[in-house]
Every structure is written in C-alpha cells, then in structure tokens.
Amino acid sequence: MSADAVVIGAGVSGLTTAVCLAEAGMRVRVDTDRFPGATTSAAAGAMWDPYLAEPSEAVERWSRTTLSELVALSVGEDTGIRIVEGTQESRIPCAMPGWSGLVGGRPCTPEELRRGFVAGWHYRAPLVDMPRYLHYLARRLAKEGGSIRRHRYDTVEETRREAPVVVNCSGTGARALADDPSVEAVRGQLVVVENPGIESFFCDGTPGADELTYIYPHARTVVLGGTSDRGNWSLSPDEEEARRIIARCAAVEPLISGARILEQRVGLRPARTRIRLTEEHHGDRLLVHNYGHGGAGLTLSWGCAREVAERIRRVIAATT
Ligand SMILES: Cc1cc2nc3c(=O)[nH]c(=O)nc-3n(C[C@H](O)[C@H](O)[C@H](O)COP(=O)(O)OP(=O)(O)OC[C@H]3O[C@@H](n4cnc5c(N)ncnc54)[C@H](O)[C@@H]3O)c2cc1C
Numbered sequence: 001m002s003a004d005a006v007v008i009g010a011g012v013s014g015l016t017t018a019v020c021l022a023e024a025g026m027r028v029r030v031d032t033d034r035f036p037g038a039t040t041s042a043a044a045g046a047m048w049d050p051y052l053a054e055p056s057e058a059v060e061r062w063s064r065t066t067l068s069e070l071v072a073l074s075v076g077e078d079t080g081i082r083i084v085e086g087t088q089e090s091r092i093p094c095a096m097p098g099w100s101g102l103v104g105g106r107p108c109t110p111e112e113l114r115r116g117f118v119a120g121w122h123y124r125a126p127l128v129d130m131p132r133y134l135h136y137l138a139r140r141l142a143k144e145g146g147s148i149r150r151h152r153y154d155t156v157e158e159t160r161r162e163a164p165v166v167v168n169c170s171g172t173g174a175r176a177l178a179d180d181p182s183v184e185a186v187r188g189q190l191v192v193v194e195n196p197g198i199e200s201f202f203c204d205g206t207p208g209a210d211e212l213t214y215i216y217p218h219a220r221t222v223v224l225g226g227t228s229d230r231g232n233w234s235l236s237p238d239e240e241e242a243r244r245i246i247a248r249c250a251a252v253e254p255l256i257s258g259a260r261i262l263e264q265r266v267g268l269r270p271a272r273t274r275i276r277l278t279e280e281h282h283g284d285r286l287l288v289h290n291y292g293h294g295g296a297g298l299t300l301s302w303g304c305a306r307e308v309a310e311r312i313r314r315v316i317a318a319t320t
Contacts, residue, residue: 062303
C-alpha cells in the first residue's frame with residue numbers, strides 16, 4: 001500500500017495515533033521493530049494514572065481526553081477495559097492529587113485504610129488489560145484499512161521516501177532513532193498471578209516511597225507491581241525483584257501470598273523531561289514526534305493521538 005502516513009511504533013502511542021489518522025480518512029501504515037505484544041505498552045499494568053510525565057498542564061489536558069475515551073470504550077466487551085474501584089493510600093499524611101476530581105475521588109474512611117496507612121482516597125478508574133487492548137486497537141486500525149509491518153529504522157531520515165507524513169511513536173527507541181539523549185529508560189517489572197478473588201485495586205501512594213506497590217485485579221489475573229529503575233535498559237525479569245514485589249503486595253493483601261504465578265513482565269518507560277509532541281517540516285514532508293510518555297503512556301494516549309491528528313489535519317488544510 002502506498003501510505004499517506006507512516007507511524008513508527010506499535011505501542012499504545014503508535015496504535016492510537018494510527019487509529020486516529022485512519023479514522024480521519026488517511027491511508028496509514030505502522031512500521032515497527034516489535035509487534036504490539038512485545039512492546040513496553042504490553043507490559044504495563046495498566047491504570048489510568050498520570051504518573052511520571054510532564055509538562056503538567058498538557059498532561060492534565062491529554063489525560064482528561066483519554067479518560068473519556070477509555071470510559072466510553074469500557075462498555076465494549078472486546079476492548080480489555082474495565083472501570084474498577086479501589087484506593088490509593090499513604091503511610092504519611094498527604095493530600096489527594098489534583099486529578100482526583102476527574103475519577104470521583106473521596107477521602108477513605110479510617111475503616112477503609114489498610115494496616116500501616118494513615119491517609120488515602122477511594123476512586124473509580126479505567127483498568128486496562130494491555131495485551132487485549134493493543135489487539136483491539138490493531139483490529140480497529142485494520143478495519144479502516146491500516147496495516148502493521150515489521151520494519152526497523154536506524155534514523156528518522158530513512159523514512160523520507162515512505163510517506164508525506166511520518167509520526168514518530170518509538171518510545172525509548174527515540175533515543176537512537178531521533179538522536180535524542182534526553183530519552184531515558186525507567187525499567188518497570190511486574191508479576192502476574194491468578195486472581196484469588198480480589199476485586200478492588202490498591203496503590204501505595206506514599207510520597208517519596210522507595211518502592212512501588214500496587215495490586216491491579218483483572219477478571220482472571222492480578223497484576224502486582226512494581227519497580228521504577230531509571231537508566232536500567234535490561235528486559236530480563238529479575239527473580240529477586242519479583243519475590244520482593246510479591247512480598248510487598250502480600251503484606252498489604254494476604255490473599256496474594258498463595259496465588260499462582262503466571263507471568264513476569266518487564267518494560268522500559270520512555271522518560272523525558274517533557275513529552276515531545278512537536279512537528280518538523282522537511283520541504284513538503286511532515287514529521288511529527290509523539291514520544292516520552294514516561295509512566296503514563298496509556299493515560300495520555302488518546303489526548304496525544306488526537307492532538308497529533310489535529311496538527312496533521314491543519315498542515316494538510318493549509319497546503320492544499
Ligand atoms: C511496569 C510498567 C507499568 C506501567 N503502568 C502504566 C500504567 O498503569 N498506566 C499508564 O498510563 N502507563 C503505564 N506504564 C507506562 C506505559 O507503559 C508507557 O508510557 C507506554 O507503554 C509508552 O508507549 P509507547 O507506545 O510510547 O512506547 P512503546 O510501547 O515502547 O512502543 C514503542 C514502539 O516503537 C517501536 N520502535 C522503537 N524504535 C524503533 C525503530 N528504531 N524502528 C522501528 N520501530 C521502533 C517499538 O518496536 C514499539 O513498537 C507502565 C510501564 C511499565 C514498564
């Protein structure tokens with residue numbers, strides 16, 4: 001297919017962007033060196049939660065747009081999205097985050113707090129089974145005639161002859177691809193266990209906590225997290241880390257201790273001082289960057305993708 005737009009990357013940023021462009025009538029091809037199931041996006045937990053991403057004003061806007069989309073999609077059976085309730089709790093007094101109002105946040109009653117926690121809030125938010133959700137996005141893209149091709153680029157210049165519009169959604173790959181040393185990997189590991197009957201999520205939101213602890217219940221499985229290790233590019237699971245994740249989660253939720261381990265997942269959060277959502281004009285070609293979403297790629301996905309699509313629409317409208 002000769003494409004109007006090539007999207008580099010088949011993670012949540014690339015697939016969502018490709019869907020937006022295809023649904024706007026463009027012929028879209030996704031070029032990626034890893035298929036969706038092998039991306040960082042597939043490794044994520046994943047809750048709607050604006051974590052580890054800047055700049056805050058745009059993050060708030062993009063998160064809000066994404067929240068509406070995910071809530072709307074949660075009614076479909078094949079999307080992998082469910083609205084789940086639960087608590088974020090802290091071992092020291094702290095205020096609710098600014099975005100709590102978007103998800104119906106209210107302070108926890110003392111009875112709701114787990115042992116060792118002194119503050120917390122209760123809310124309902126989208127919880128996404130990422131491998132299923134990425135398949136859903138790929139199917140939605142295919143329905144509009146879009147395709148996914150296994151292909152690796154070494155530099156963005158190599159895309160020159162591929163299409164008049166290229167969108168770079170390469171996550172941590174942007175460090176080499178866009179020659180951007182400000183992109184850093186923040187390695188995350190989590191453990192998937194059989195669900196022993198947990199229905200509500202839990203997240204340790206203690207400010208300045210050394211380690212991440214979260215419990216995300218999907219229908220049949222529970223995702224246990226996690227780690228956040230800046231500058232570590234290893235994709236191999238670490239057995240000792242897995243043991244400590246399970247121990248931390250079991251200390252909060254005893255049902256976890258007997259649960260059967262199904263899988264370990266590792267991903268590299270694409271961290272950057274600020275998300276790069278910018279455009280470059282090279283003659284009559286347009287290159288749009290959409291990467292650096294840190295720990296919030298799912299949370300920002302629809303907001304960023306819609307903004308990319310709108311920018312492309314405006315450029316095309318101005319030149320035709
Ligand atoms: C353990 C963990 C838990 C997380 N939990 C959450 C959560 O609860 N909520 C949330 O919102 N976010 C969460 N995140 C963060 C989220 O996963 C990332 O922000 C998101 O996956 C980034 O998506 P992306 O599409 O930009 O990058 P990726 O998913 O990394 O995709 C990048 C794509 O680009 C391709 N690519 C890269 N370089 C090249 C190249 N040179 N040529 C061709 N293709 C290339 C790759 O093959 C891949 O397809 C979590 C992350 C981790 C690791």
